[in-house]
Amino acid sequence: MTPSPAKTVRISDDSLALALGADAIAAAFVAAGCTVERVSSWGMHWLEPLVEVDGIGYGPATPTDVPAILDGTSPLAIGAPAEHPFIKPQQRLTFARAGLTRPLSLADYAATGGWEGLTRARSLTPIEVIAEVTQSGLRGRGGAGFPAGIKWKTVADAPGTRKYVVCNADEGDSGTFADRMLMEGDPFQLVEGIAIAAYAVGAATGYIYTRSEYPHAIAKLQAAIELARDIIAPLHIEVRTGAGAYVCGEETSLLNSIEGKRGIVRAKPPLPALEGLFGCPTVVNNVLTVAAIPHIMAEGGAEEYARLGIDRSLGTKPIQLAGNIKHGGLYETAFGISLRDLVYTIGGGTASGRPVKAVQVGGPLGAYLAPDQFDIPFDYEAYARADALIGHGGVVVFDDTANMGALARFAMAFCAAESCGKCTPCRIGSTRGVELIDRIRGGAVTPDPVVALPQMHNAPKVDRQHEGDIALLEDLCETMKFGSLCALGGFAPYPVLSALRHWPADFKA
Amino acid sequence: MVRDESLSEIIAAHLGREGPLLPILHDVQAAFGCVDPAAQEVIAKALNLSRAEVHGVVSFYHDFHEDVDARPHVELCRAEACQARGVEALVDAAEGAAGNRVRLSTIYCLGLCSAGPAARVGDTLHARLTSEALVKVIENA
Numbered sequence: 001m002t003p004s005p006a007k008t009v010r011i012s013d014d015s016l017a018l019a020l021g022a023d024a025i026a027a028a029f030v031a032a033g034c035t036v037e038r039v040s041s042w043g044m045h046w047l048e049p050l051v052e053v054d055g056i057g058y059g060p061a062t063p064t065d066v067p068a069i070l071d072g073t074s075p076l077a078i079g080a081p082a083e084h085p086f087i088k089p090q091q092r093l094t095f096a097r098a099g100l101t102r103p104l105s106l107a108d109y110a111a112t113g114g115w116e117g118l119t120r121a122r123s124l125t126p127i128e129v130i131a132e133v134t135q136s137g138l139r140g141r142g143g144a145g146f147p148a149g150i151k152w153k154t155v156a157d158a159p160g161t162r163k164y165v166v167c168n169a170d171e172g173d174s175g176t177f178a179d180r181m182l183m184e185g186d187p188f189q190l191v192e193g194i195a196i197a198a199y200a201v202g203a204a205t206g207y208i209y210t211r212s213e214y215p216h217a218i219a220k221l222q223a224a225i226e227l228a229r230d231i232i233a234p235l236h237i238e239v240r241t242g243a244g245a246y247v248c249g250e251e252t253s254l255l256n257s258i259e260g261k262r263g264i265v266r267a268k269p270p271l272p273a274l275e276g277l278f279g280c281p282t283v284v285n286n287v288l289t290v291a292a293i294p295h296i297m298a299e300g301g302a303e304e305y306a307r308l309g310i311d312r313s314l315g316t317k318p319i320q321l322a323g324n325i326k327h328g329g330l331y332e333t334a335f336g337i338s339l340r341d342l343v344y345t346i347g348g349g350t351a352s353g354r355p356v357k358a359v360q361v362g363g364p365l366g367a368y369l370a371p372d373q374f375d376i377p378f379d380y381e382a383y384a385r386a387d388a389l390i391g392h393g394g395v396v397v398f399d400d401t402a403n404m405g406a407l408a409r410f411a412m413a414f415c416a417a418e419s420c421g422k423c424t425p426c427r428i429g430s431t432r433g434v435e436l437i438d439r440i441r442g443g444a445v446t447p448d449p450v451v452a453l454p455q456m457h458n459a460p461k462v463d464r465q466h467e468g469d470i471a472l473l474e475d476l477c478e479t480m481k482f483g484s485l486c487a488l489g490g491f492a493p494y495p496v497l498s499a500l501r502h503w504p505a506d507f508k509a
Numbered sequence: 510m511v512r513d514e515s516l517s518e519i520i521a522a523h524l525g526r527e528g529p530l531l532p533i534l535h536d537v538q539a540a541f542g543c544v545d546p547a548a549q550e551v552i553a554k555a556l557n558l559s560r561a562e563v564h565g566v567v568s569f570y571h572d573f574h575e576d577v578d579a580r581p582h583v584e585l586c587r588a589e590a591c592q593a594r595g596v597e598a599l600v601d602a603a604e605g606a607a608g609n610r611v612r613l614s615t616i617y618c619l620g621l622c623s624a625g626p627a628a629r630v631g632d633t634l635h636a637r638l639t640s641e642a643l644v645k646v647i648e649n650a
Contacts, residue, residue, distance in 0.1 A: 016621050019634035045623040172618055174588030180620040205527075212535075212572050213619055215632040240528075241535060244571030246617060260530030260556075262569040278527065321623060323593035328623025351594070360589055364617075396590045396622065407589065414588075414617065420569075 007070065009034045010052040013103070014041035014184050015216045016177070020060065022049040028063040032070060040185025042081050042099030043330030046351075050081070052099075057081040086346065091308065092332045093295045093316050094288060095178075097186045104223050109188040115231060117297035121196045129200040129297065130156060136302040137314030138293075142168055142249075142286030143362065143391040143487070145313075145380040148293075151283060154273040155201040158281035163203040165194050166258070166277060166284045169210035169217070170242055170249035173363025175394030178318040179287040181330055183210065183217035186291070187224035193290035195232040196297055201283055206237040209254050212244055246418040250486045251284040253420055264420045265486045286392070288318055309335035313379040323360075323396035324350045340374040343397055354399035358407075358503070362391025364414050365491035367498035368404060389494065404503035408496045409437040415492040426489025429480040433496065436476065440469045443509030470507070473500065515540060516548060520555045530556060530566060534573055542577040580612040581650035584629045585643070587615045590622035599626055602640045606647040613647065 009029045011022050026036045029051075042050060047059030051069060058069045058076040068074035078084055081099055092098065101108035109115070121129045134149025155163060167190065171179035183190060194206040210217055221239045225232075242248050245263045252266035255277050276282025292315065295301045305315045313335035319342060321328045326348035339359060343349070350356055358368045367388035369376070376382050383390050398407075412433035419426045432450070439448060451459045464472065477493035484490040500507060519536045523529040533552055537544050544552075544567050546560075553563040567573045585603060587596050607613040621627040624636040628643060630650050635642070 015619075015634055016624055016636060019619075019621055019627065019636035020624065048624065171620065174618045175590040175622045176618075177620040177622055213616065213629070238526075240531065242570075243531060243535065243573060244616075245569065257531065258528050260528040260566065261562075262565050264569075323590040323622065323625075325623065364589060394590075394622070396593055398593045402593065407592070410589070410592070418617075 007034045007053055008037060010037045010039045012041040012048065012050060012099070013038035014048075014181060015214070016045055017041055017048045017050070018216070020049050021062065024063050025049050025051060025061055025066070028066045032066055034070070037102060040098050040101060040103050041181060042084075042087060043095065043181065044081070044084065044086050044327070045329040046327050047078060052081060055080050057084070086327060086329065086331070090332050091316050091334050093305070094182065094189075094291050094318055095186070095330060095332045096295070097189070098181070098330070101186070103185050103187060103220055104227065106188070106227055109186075113298060114188055114294075115192060116299070117294035117301070118192050118195050118199075118231075120299060121199055121297045126156060126200045126202065129196065132302040133200070133293065133296060136296045136305040137309070137312070138289065138296060138305065139313070139380070140286055141288035141292070141317070141392065143389065145390075148285060148289055151273055151285070152197065152200050154271070155203075155281045155283045158274050160281050162278075162280045163201055164277045164280055164282040165197045165201065165203045165206040166251075166255065166282055167194055167206065167208040167287060167290050168249065168251060168254055168284055169208050169214075169287045170254060171214075171287070171392065172211060172246040172249050173365075173392050173394050175322040175360065175396035176320050176363060176392045177322070178320050178330060178393065179210075180214055180217050182287055182291050182318075183214070184220050187220045188228060189291050189294055190221070190287060191224055191228050191232060191237060193293035194237055195235050196293050197283055197285065197290060198235045201281070203283070204234065204236065206235060207240050207258055207277070208237065209240045209242060209248070209258055211242050245420075246414075247420045247486075247488055250488065252486070254284070255282065262420070264422050265488075267485060288392075292316075310377060310379055311335075311381060313381070317378065317390070317393050319378070319393045319395060321347045321395050321397075324352055324399050325395075325397040326351050335379050336377045338375050338377055339369060339395070342378075342395055343374065347397065350397060350399040352399045352401075354401065356397055357400040357402050358398045358404060358499075360396045360398070360407075360495065361394065362389040362494075363394050364411060365389075365487060365494055366391050366394070367494040368407070368502065369498070370502040387494065387498065389491065403506050404499040405437065405441050405506040408499040408507075409434060409441070411492055411495040412437060415488060419488060423483070423485040423489060425480045425483035426485070426492070429476055429484075429489065430492060433473070433476055433480075433492075436469060436473050437496075437507075440466065440473065440507050441509060466508070470500070512541065513551075516551055520552060524555065530558075530563070534567060534570075538573050542579065543574045545575055578612055580610060582612045582614065582630070583607065583647050583650050584614050584616040586617065586619050586621070586625060586627045586629075588617045588622075590618075591625035591627060594625040596626035596638075599638065599640050599643050603643050603647060606644040611647050611650050
């Protein structure tokens with residue numbers, strides 16, 4: 001038998017592929033005499049580690065599959081990844097390079113339209129750049145959905161010579177990984193987006209604040225900033241690492257954290273756009289907001305962006321399909337898609353094969369949606385009308401074994417663990433919420449020990465039954481929702497109340 | 510003392526930066542396995558802060574500790590997406606395997622939410638964990 005000629009094999013070096021043994025597979029291909037190229041991930045996570053040989057994908061691969069993959073007889077073949085039914089219908093603008101380029105190759109980046117946005121932005125005045133971003137309709141992708149162009153204009157118009165661009169890469173929501181994939185797979189795009197933002201608002205320094213849970217993303221970003229140093233000069237960009245505090249994803253506590261303080265939320269106003277980092281005007285944008293900028297600033301990009309989407313939610317949204325889903329991964333598409341399509345048509349239903357019970361959209365603070373709500377279009381306002389939120393676009397699927405009472409308790413417990421402690425509704429309300437849900441699920445052992453405390457002398461002295469406890473929980477949620485300083489305490493009621501509304505049976509003893 | 514020298518070096522390396530405290534604390538935690546009160550005092554002095562301010566920051570963030578725990582450290586994600594993929598069913602076996610030899614802690618989200626349950630040992634990640642696979646990760650930690 002003659003040895004086959006050396007082949008080039010493409011394997012992702014995304015964290016998810018590494019966690020599933022991509023390095024061992026890469027080593028096996030090298031041992032078999034192949035050249036291995038480490039590229040970004042396509043985002044088809046159920047197929048990771050995905051191996052690409054001669055344009056054909058194979059996955060999920062293990063080192064023992066190497067000989068069969070090389071002689072083309074492996075049953076793991078999925079055809080050309082770009083033609084896969086999961087990839088083909090997507091409208092990838094932010095993730096256009098996913099699966100195609102080597103994350104830290106300047107040549108690959110430039111060959112796929114990299115730096116075009118920055119070059120064109122620099123040929124315009126900052127005012128024109130801001131006008132195009134406004135025209136594109138881009139809204140903050142972190143969850144709040146604030147128009148990016150208006151935020152930039154506020155910072156640009158703010159008095160002061162020292163201004164900052166801060167990229168919020170503190171992606172702590174369970175069920176989200178788009179920021180991580182972008183930082184690991186296409187770090188130059190983020191650098192370019194920050195450079196354009198800094199040019200538009202007149203900032204000399206940019207910070208990327210990311211999580212200590214993302215060591216690979218940190219390494220890639222630092223390497224990318226170093227490689228792009230001359231291109232983005234005189235702008236100085238630094239990566240700052242969080243230290244395990246979920247609340248630092250809130251923009252004002254993030255700013256405090258960069259300043260070297262406890263990650264405590266600041267009251268607004270003043271808005272960070274006027275008094276942000278070190279008291280200076282600061283743009284705080286999410287990774288996906290910043291990463292959408294290079295495309296928007298390329299020739300004709302803003303018009304193309306504004307043509308996509310529905311209503312006031314324009315452009316594309318990278319949606320993350322996670323949890324108990326058969327085909328999980330990254331799905332970037334224009335706004336307007338329904339959960340039914342996402343969960344069943346694209347996601348293939350649950351991984352366990354059991355019926356879908358609930359879907360949580362928007363991270364730990366997002367509402368649980370029941371299957372009868374699956375026709376709501378993916379749109380900021382449509383979700384708000386249904387008492388839900390899009391958040392960062394994470395979609396976590398649960399099968400019928402999930403207990404929604406337990407998940408509601410988890411939402412309160414998570415809020416209690418991660419509360420910064422500044423405002424009372426969040427700090428104390430979350431703990432009282434855990435106790436109350438425990439009491440409800442435990443069958444209302446009367447009397448409530450909290451009510452018996454001397455400082456509770458104003459509480460009604462009748463023993464509360466189930467209905468009374470539910471009413472109290474709803475009341476508590478109301479207080480947290482309207483009384484909390486930031487979204488942590490303010491949104492924690494969403495999962496609790498939605499679980500209570502749709503699955504009351506899970507709140508019985 | 511070697512420790513004092515390297516502590517001063519860490520502080521000096523970050524002193525010119527804006528907001529140097531968190532980068533210093535990360536490096537001190539990595540170098541010594543903790544940020545103890547003695548180190549907090551030195552850092553406070555160098556940054557012209559009070560000890561209370563530095564202590565406040567150290568105690569706020571989950572990543573910083575005042576005492577050394579030299580045991581191997583396995584962090585298991587128990588956030589919603591990993592719960593949906595059955596992480597809670599692995600916890601008893603994991604705690605049994607960890608015993609007192611391994612420090613097993615809960616982390617909220619490693620960003621591997623489509624392939625949970627997931628765990629982390631230092632910078633090494635593990636996903637699609639079964640009970641057996643997780644026990645093996647803990648035993649090898």
